[in-house]
Amino acid sequence: MSKGKAGGERLYAGLIRLTVPAGKAAPAPPVGPALGQKGLNLMEFCKSFNDKTKVYKDETPIPVTITAYSDRTFEYKTKTPNVQHMLKLASGVKKFAKQPGKEVVGEISIRAIYEMALVKRDDMLNVSLESCVSQIVATARAVGLKVVR
Secondary structure, three states: OOOOOOOOOOOEEOOOOOOOOEOOOOOOOOOHHHHHOOOOOOHHHHHHHHHHHHOOOOOOOOOEEEEEEEOOEEEEEOOOOOOOHHHHHOOOOOOOOOOOOEEOOOEEEHHHHHHHHHOOOOOOOOOOHHHHHHHHHHHHHHHOOEEEE
């Protein structure tokens, strides 16, 4: 049996996964309702998240995992932006193909993909750089980008 607040032990209360634009966390949806259900301090999260993500361009979607505890405290971990967002920035396309495989909407260099893999490798546990590159190449082809040397 747990001791609760008196014993100083925190009980796990839930996990929240969100994608929040860098520097734009606010008590409005999707952040507010998700954290409010667990009784977490919205403003504390928003200030901390916005400070931590100010190194990214505004509006860059940042995946975040928030661990909530029964004493209404929380911990969060941010990940790197998703591959689709990086591919859009690197290739300069506005929208991906509606019919991937039949339609090519742009090109991306293997060098740009390699640089993305270096960034994303931190989020992928026990995955070699080569595997990370091949996953990004597959994603690029799946959204209608042609990979060039």
